[in-house]
Amino acid sequence: MHPARQQRVMIVASILVGSALAIGLLLYAFNEGLNVFFTPTEIAEGKVRPEQNIRIGGMVKVGSLRKEGLEGTRIEFVATDTNKDIPVVYTGVLPDLFREGQGVVAEGRLDADGVFQASTILAKHDENYMSAEVKAALEAAKARQAGNGLPPAAEGVSP
Amino acid sequence: MIPELGNFALMLALGLALLQSALPLIGAANQNPTWMALGRPLSAGLFVFLLLGFGCLAYAFLHDDFSVAYVARNSNTALPVYYKFAAVWGAHEGSLLLWVLILASWGYAVSLFSQRLPLDIVARVLAVMGLITAGFLVFLLFTSNPFERLLLNTPREGTDLNPLLQDFGLTVHPPFLYMGYVGFSVAFAFAIAALLTGKLDAAWARWTRPWTNAAWAFLTIGIMLGSWWSYYELGWGGWWFWDPVENVSFMPWLVGTALIHSLAVTEKRGVFKSWTVLLALAAFSLSLLGAFIVRSGVITSVHAFAVDPERGMVLLALLLLIIGSSLLLYALRAPVVRGTATYGANSREVFLLLNNLLLVVSMATILLGTLFPLIHEAIYGEANRVSVGPPYFNAVFVPLMAILAFLLGASTFARWKKTSFAHLRQNLSLVLLASVALGVAVPLAVTGGVNPPIMLALALALWIVFGIAKDLWDKTAHRSPRLPALLGLGRSYFGMQLAHLGVAVLICGVCFTSHYSIEQDVRMSPGDELDVSGFTFRFDGVEEVPGPNYTAVRGTISVSRGGEPYMTMHPEKRTYHARGDVQTEADIDVGFFRDLFTALGDPRGDEAWVVRIHFKPFVFWIWFGALLMAGGGVLAVLDKRYRHRSIPATHPQTAAGAGAVGTAGVIQS
Numbered sequence: 001m002h003p004a005r006q007q008r009v010m011i012v013a014s015i016l017v018g019s020a021l022a023i024g025l026l027l028y029a030f031n032e033g034l035n036v037f038f039t040p041t042e043i044a045e046g047k048v049r050p051e052q053n054i055r056i057g058g059m060v061k062v063g064s065l066r067k068e069g070l071e072g073t074r075i076e077f078v079a080t081d082t083n084k085d086i087p088v089v090y091t092g093v094l095p096d097l098f099r100e101g102q103g104v105v106a107e108g109r110l111d112a113d114g115v116f117q118a119s120t121i122l123a124k125h126d127e128n129y130m131s132a133e134v135k136a137a138l139e140a141a142k143a144r145q146a147g148n149g150l151p152p153a154a155e156g157v158s159p
Numbered sequence: 160m161i162p163e164l165g166n167f168a169l170m171l172a173l174g175l176a177l178l179q180s181a182l183p184l185i186g187a188a189n190q191n192p193t194w195m196a197l198g199r200p201l202s203a204g205l206f207v208f209l210l211l212g213f214g215c216l217a218y219a220f221l222h223d224d225f226s227v228a229y230v231a232r233n234s235n236t237a238l239p240v241y242y243k244f245a246a247v248w249g250a251h252e253g254s255l256l257l258w259v260l261i262l263a264s265w266g267y268a269v270s271l272f273s274q275r276l277p278l279d280i281v282a283r284v285l286a287v288m289g290l291i292t293a294g295f296l297v298f299l300l301f302t303s304n305p306f307e308r309l310l311l312n313t314p315r316e317g318t319d320l321n322p323l324l325q326d327f328g329l330t331v332h333p334p335f336l337y338m339g340y341v342g343f344s345v346a347f348a349f350a351i352a353a354l355l356t357g358k359l360d361a362a363w364a365r366w367t368r369p370w371t372n373a374a375w376a377f378l379t380i381g382i383m384l385g386s387w388w389s390y391y392e393l394g395w396g397g398w399w400f401w402d403p404v405e406n407v408s409f410m411p412w413l414v415g416t417a418l419i420h421s422l423a424v425t426e427k428r429g430v431f432k433s434w435t436v437l438l439a440l441a442a443f444s445l446s447l448l449g450a451f452i453v454r455s456g457v458i459t460s461v462h463a464f465a466v467d468p469e470r471g472m473v474l475l476a477l478l479l480l481i482i483g484s485s486l487l488l489y490a491l492r493a494p495v496v497r498g499t500a501t502y503g504a505n506s507r508e509v510f511l512l513l514n515n516l517l518l519v520v521s522m523a524t525i526l527l528g529t530l531f532p533l534i535h536e537a538i539y540g541e542a543n544r545v546s547v548g549p550p551y552f553n554a555v556f557v558p559l560m561a562i563l564a565f566l567l568g569a570s571t572f573a574r575w576k577k578t579s580f581a582h583l584r585q586n587l588s589l590v591l592l593a594s595v596a597l598g599v600a601v602p603l604a605v606t607g608g609v610n611p612p613i614m615l616a617l618a619l620a621l622w623i624v625f626g627i628a629k630d631l632w633d634k635t636a637h638r639s640p641r642l643p644a645l646l647g648l649g650r651s652y653f654g655m656q657l658a659h660l661g662v663a664v665l666i667c668g669v670c671f672t673s674h675y676s677i678e679q680d681v682r683m684s685p686g687d688e689l690d691v692s693g694f695t696f697r698f699d700g701v702e703e704v705p706g707p708n709y710t711a712v713r714g715t716i717s718v719s720r721g722g723e724p725y726m727t728m729h730p731e732k733r734t735y736h737a738r739g740d741v742q743t744e745a746d747i748d749v750g751f752f753r754d755l756f757t758a759l760g761d762p763r764g765d766e767a768w769v770v771r772i773h774f775k776p777f778v779f780w781i782w783f784g785a786l787l788m789a790g791g792g793v794l795a796v797l798d799k800r801y802r803h804r805s806i807p808a809t810h811p812q813t814a815a816g817a818g819a820v821g822t823a824g825v826i827q828s
Contacts (some may be wrong), residue, residue: 003313011512018516022524025555033528033551037544055546066543068764073682093395095678095768096732098742105551117395136544 034084035107039137048110056116057105057137061085065100079104079116083141090118162227163519165215166306169256170647172263173296175201179266179289183282187355190315195278198285199270201233205292206267209260216256216305228314229253229305235319235737237708245330246320249759251470252305254333258450261293261334262341268293269370274364283352284345291344294477301472319409319708328388332381336408340446343415345370345445347485350436354488356607359436359496364426367439369796371422375415376792382408383785389747396756396773398781407449411524414442417518418510419552419792422627428508428575429500435491440489444482445522451478452529486715503577510570524555539802561619564666567659568594568622573632588630594621606675616670621662622689627656650799659790661784669779677774680760692725692774694755699708699768701759709733711744714759715769718748726742730770745771756776 008156037055038048050055064078074091077100088106098104098121109119179201219244225231233249266288273281299305323329349367384407385734390398399405419440425435455471487806493614502508535545551562572586595757595815598618602610631645638644677691685700699715709729718725731744745758753776760769 004501007501008505010509014509014513014516018520021559022520025558026524027549028528029524030547032554035546035548037546051799067761069232073680073760073763073769090798093758093771097742 001123016064033073039140040081040084040086041081041137041141043086043114043116045111048114053108053109054108055105056086056088057081057103060098060102060104061099062100073146079106081137081141087114088116090121091122095121151159160226161218161381162306162308162461164211165219166304168208168212168215169296169304169306170302172205172259173293175205175208175648176289176293178724179205179287180293182286183289184286186400187279187286189385190279192278195282198282198289199645201289202263202266202270202285205289206260206263209263213247213256213260214224216253217244220247223317224254224306225315225317226310227238227305228307228309231309231314231710232824233320234317235708236316237736238317238320238325239707242325244321244614245324245715248333251318251325252299252303253478254293254337255303255454255727256305256342258337259292259299261337262288262292262295263345265345267372269348273366279356280349280352280592281362281366282368283355284348284826286349287351288344291348291481292821294481298470298473302473315795316737319735321731322709322735322738322742323392325555325735326388326392328384332388333376335384336381339374339376339413339415340408340449341376341379342370342377343439343443343446344612346418348441350486351441353436353483353496355493356447356490357495359425359432360770361429364435364590364728365801368419368422368426369798369801371415371439371442372792372795374797375412375419376789378408378412378415379785379789379792381563382412383782383789386785387782390778390808391747393743394774396676396758396771397409398672398778401528401549403529404449404453405444406525406552406556410525410529411445411449413518413525414438414445418442420514424508424511426758428502430461430502430508431512431515433489434498436493436496437489438483438515438519440482444478445526446484447481450784453476464699502575505580506580507570507573510566512574513566514563514570517559519565521556521559524551524559528552528555530815559667561615564619564623564662567580567662568619568626571626571659573678573817586629587626588635590622590625594625597621608675608812613670613674617667620666623663623666627660631656649798649800650794651800654791654793654798655795658788661787661789661791664780664787665782665784668777668782668784671777672775672781673712675776679772681770681772682763682767683770684765689772691772693720694725696757696770696772698768698770701768704731704817706733707735707736709742712759714757714770716746716770716772718755728757730757730759732759750778751779752776 017120022075035053035055040056040058042048043056058079058081059149061080064076068077070076072091073093074089075094076089078085079088080086089130090106090108106116106118107120107122109128110118179198179531182201183196183198186192186197206661211747218224218225219230220234221226221240223230223234223236223243225234229250233246233253234243238246241333244252248257266285269284269288270281273284278725346367349363350677353363382405385405385579386398389400392394420436421431421435424431427645451471451474454628456473528551531547532545567613568590569583569587572583574582577822595618598612598616600623601617602608602613631648633689634648637643679689679691683689683698685698688697690696695718697717697719699717701712701714704711704713713732714730714732716728718728726748728746728748730746733742733744734740735742745756748755754772756771756775758771760771762768
């Protein structure tokens with residue numbers, strides 16, 4: 001084969017091998033790493049399979065945080081989008097900006113009893129910042145309530 | 160008065176930047192030496208006025224001028240003075256000013272250290288840099304002016320700097336990171352100049368290499384500092400989270416690494432030319448993409464910068480303009496700069512091609528993972544949000560890097576043009592045997608367990624290290640004594656080997672830390688003890704301690720080893736007065752082989768606290784490895800051949816700057 005052509009074949013072959021490798025890894029990895037976000041309302045509607053790895057977001061309902069009298073470093077609280085609530089259990093250290101009445105995003109899975117077993121509670125760098133996901137969840141809940149003709153259920157959420 | 164002066168300086172700088180982007184370029188098109196020569200004084204002026212603007216903002220911070228809105232939002236009279244200075248780049252507007260200042264500094268540096276370059280190349284490079292600076296100055300002045308005033312309702316006290324940023328690591332992290340990001344603009348400008356002239360030869364690659372190496376070294380340190388900072392300041396004990404903001408700093412680094420290697424091939428062998436140009440364009444474009452993602456808030460990240468859709472749109476427009484026009488130019492002109500040399504299927508060129516392929520593929524997978532939530536949202540609507548977590552990135556990135564590490568070790572012995580497999584086998588069989596044997600034996604002997612990932616990682620690291628050692632040995636084999644021969648190998652060569660050694664150290668650090676860390680988050684009452692890896696941690700309760708602009712809850716943890724007192728650690732939980740923010744301050748005992756990491760969690764009643772106690776072996780090696788890599792980059796920049804010159808008699812006009820670039824490798828040797 002002509003050297004220049006051989007070179008071109010080499011380049012094409014390595015690109016093919018590289019892309020095949022990348023695509024194979026990608027397909028495998030996407031199964032591992034993809035987390036779908038759900039709001040408490042969507043969970044109440046039964047959109048989530050138990051044991052599916054998901055993220056949830058909402059506000060920490062005021063008065064729902066329980067730390068004392070629990071075993072080890074376990075905590076319990078309720079996440080709400082003002083429309084529906086979901087109980088959350090977490091074992092570990094809470095981020096500094098975790099507070100009642102503030103937005104929260106948690107990763108984990110829903111157990112058979114409908115309790116969210118969080119493996120990670122996400123912290124934000126800035127207390128003024130609300131994750132776009134939580135904001136959208138709260139707005140969706142508000143829009144839904146407006147559509148139902150119900151007054152927005154604002155209890156449990158401080159401004 | 161001073162803020163107005165700063166504002167005025169920025170406007171003048173914009174004027175100069177526009178002149179710098181136009182005059183030298185027109186001069187280069189008409190071969191008018193006077194106009195071309197304007198690039199240098201203009202870039203000096205641009206630098207001076209931006210420095211003045213930056214100085215004015217720093218002055219406003221140091222004098223607590225809360226009539227400047229940006230100062231009022233990010234400072235406080237009680238803030239220690241060094242943080243007041245660091246607060247200049249503590250939020251969006253000021254950090255953008257720093258970005259522009261650094262951009263102008265690189266331009267000025269090019270004008271200073273380009274005496275050997277043909278004038279028309281200098282003119283084009285400076286014009287491109289001037290154009291980028293002008294774009295960012297427009298963005299700064301019209302959407303994010305740091306000198307905006309609050310004259311009517313001047314607050315008496317500022318709202319303080321975000322407590323997370325009140326820290327040494329974060330004081331130095333952004334300048335280094337920006338030096339790296341923006342430094343790639345030099346390679347970008349050189350690439351544009353090459354496309355404009357159609358001349359891309361060994362000399363071009365030789366000019367571009369030190370600039371690219373320097374930017375890459377800065378970016379390496381910048382990323383390392385960010386990782387180090389998140390390790391000790393976020394209080395989670397993690398050092399990399401595959402957060403979008405980390406990813407966008409990592410992507411230009413990966414492409415920059417590819418560029419460094421591809422430039423080597425272009426200089427030595429005159430091939431990969433258009434690919435090198437594309438990488439140079441991509442490295443800076445990815446830096447710009449990073450700036451856009453961080454500052455527009457399009458992706459949910461733990462780093463919340465100024466989130467403002469309007470700014471995001473302007474930045475996106477700027478991004479599309481720069482990337483779009485450079486790619487258009489590339490599409491039109493790339494065929495002109497094709498390489499002609501050939502190389503065999505087993506040669507150093509092919510190893511470096513594979514290196515580039517792996518680096519670019521891993522960049523692409525990270526880009527996909529980072530942007531996937533946006534793509535998904537665009538297709539399925541806002542209600543269907545997804546996020547891509549660390550398992551994805553680890554699953555994709557780690558295998559690619561393992562292959563890269565293997566090729567790295569082998570490529571040391573590959574020759575340019577053509578290498579026989581027998582040559583590789585002869586050089587590598589002993590290295591392979593030793594690294595595999597020790598890679599398996601050492602973890603087995605130390606821990607007594609079979610741990611395949613660790614064994615593979617150690618074997619790969621040793622494969623690289625033994626390869627370097629054998630190469631050093633071989634290269635000095637025919638000389639006696641060896642030491643002078645060793646020193647004569649050149650800084651470029653040592654830079655390469657040092658950076659590769661850094662890769663091996665980093666592999667060890669990452670893998671050992673990930674596998675052997677012991678992380679205990681436990682509830683402890685005063686007097687409770689916990690044994691971790693031979694150390695006993697006793698929690699002695701907490702007390703309140705005042706700080707300059709915060710009040711801290713200070714924990715006391717007595718550490719003993721084998722019954723003997725070892726040290727006392729004081730992790731803190733600080734509440735900052737101005738914002739009411741709570742901030743965890745971990746206390747870390749740093750060691751070369753292991754860190755002891757303690758942090759306070761949250762109170763759990765009856766004087767009990769959740770306490771984080773981590774034992775992290777080899778975590779220091781992560782940053783040490785990155786430092787070695789950056790050191791390698793610096794060494795390569797300092798190589799003699801970039802400074803000495805010998806002008807061949809046959810080309811006297813080249814140095815005079817008549818515009819002829821000359822044939823490959825004749826200008827400097």
